[in-house]
Amino acid sequence: MKKVEFMKKLKYSLRFLPDEFYVKLYYRVHVKRKLDLDHPKTYNEKLNWLKFNDRNPFYAIVVDKFANREYIKEQIGEEYLVPLLGVWDSFEEIDFSKLPNKFVLKCNHDSGGLVICTDKSKLDIKAAKKKIEDSLNCQFYYVGREWQYKNVKPKIICEALLGDGVVPPTDYKFSCFNGKPDNVMICYGRETGKTKYYFFDMDWNLKRYNGWGKKAPEGFTVTKPENFDKMIEIAEKLSKPYYYSRIDLYNINGKIYFGEITLCPNSGFDANITYETDLLFGNKMKLPIIDD
Template sequence: MTKISKLIGRETLNSMMKLFAFIPDKLYLRLMYRVRMGKKLNLEDPKTFNEKLQWLKLYNRKPEYTAMVDKYEAKEYVANKIGEKYIIPTLGVWDSFDEIDFNKLPNQFVLKCTHDSGGLVICRDKNLLDMNTARKKIVKSLKSNFYWVGREWPYKDVKPRIIAEQYIEDSCVRELRDYKIYCFNGKAKFLYLSEGMENHDTARISFVNLDWTPADFRRNDYKEFEKLPKKPEHLDDIIMLAENLAKNQAFIRVDFYEVNNRVYFGELTFFPGSGFTLFASDEDDLRIGQMLDIEL
């Protein structure tokens, strides 16, 4: 985090951003880049990965992106591209929290809001679910428009809804590891592995090369894995599927899980970290940026 972010907190900063809805996207992004990254945003000749993501926010806008980031609509989009077998089953979809009939849900499930990245409730035991806390989190999320936080255009018109998904967990590691494939101009270049993301203190993130060796760049806002876990059995398939979904895209991150020897699609992301990722060094940001040709 920048000094300003550390001082007032990320959640407060995001709330402040929404107050500036009257500011045009380009000016807003220049201001926020200065606040979040502590430097000037170069949109005229972007070089770094973060700069190029900001450029894509402004100049790469296709109507289908709205469905691709909608956590409900994306399931159909992805199923049509790579097959239904990779989709986590949906247990229900609702417009409000009060519409949910929890008696009809299994003992374990996941609630997600379709339009943002914060409305998530993981229920491992329905008898222990704190209903008030879950309600407050979901209701708060439904009232927000994720677009205003980082001006990520695809989210602007996503209909706020709630979906329940089947709970999945790998029986061997008792965890859910996320394999996030970074695709540049249709080709996978690297991925990052994440685990324990419910809690920042326990979360682990490591960038990994496609041959499952540690990449030589990293973020400075999360702890890394001390040692890389075993290579997923279906990594080659995951990379192939990611590239299938990345066709004709300048940049997209495609997320998958491998659970009990099965591959599941997670989500599509056009702007990781909203283009404000704090890498360990400016050189890391620049080297990743060199992988992306935004003019194609």
């Protein structure tokens, strides 16, 4: 079992714990600092503060990978949506004969429960069923106590596979503070099984916000995508309603696709960024009452 899947199951097993107790406990164990919800200063602290103090019912639609499609269509246009091939309540409802040779299966309410099919004739249906049903049966709310997931009705969705099916498409994750894109994190080298994450500002300068960035040699960069200015424009439009949001986009040879809106990356337990970055991002995020 992969470490991510194990940790998700472990956190879910602790669902009997009260929310605030669980959040503070896991924060201490994973981030290795005391969580201050009364006077939050860092990015991680403020994300956790928002869990308890910003409970807009609309957020349940925002994080629902199926329900948010209509919202995204209204905001930026249907052409930015990954083509939808099907949606079901159970794995038994899927008619694989009607699906193309390549596709992606995932749940609308979960993170990590992903089945990538590059050749339908070689798909391990039994393994796919187990992975999808594990995700379908997991109430993701209990993993990070993100309130917006509590009332999302789990579904299975099938989308077109982006790219060539060999090299995963690069994921561009825009961190937006109070509706303004500030930086983009690039998920680099996923095809090697050893993904690295690099931050760039909106002028495409490397920012040494985490361990990978700090170790990168002088002059290090990755290829800037086509239509990057358009990606910034989309991220800004989608991030307007939120104190913080991460807008995930793909760019396939200049064709931009919407990935997801994440309101609380890593459930507010991001131990990969440096403490200096945690403070910097926290200062950029202006919250009601606290930062007025």
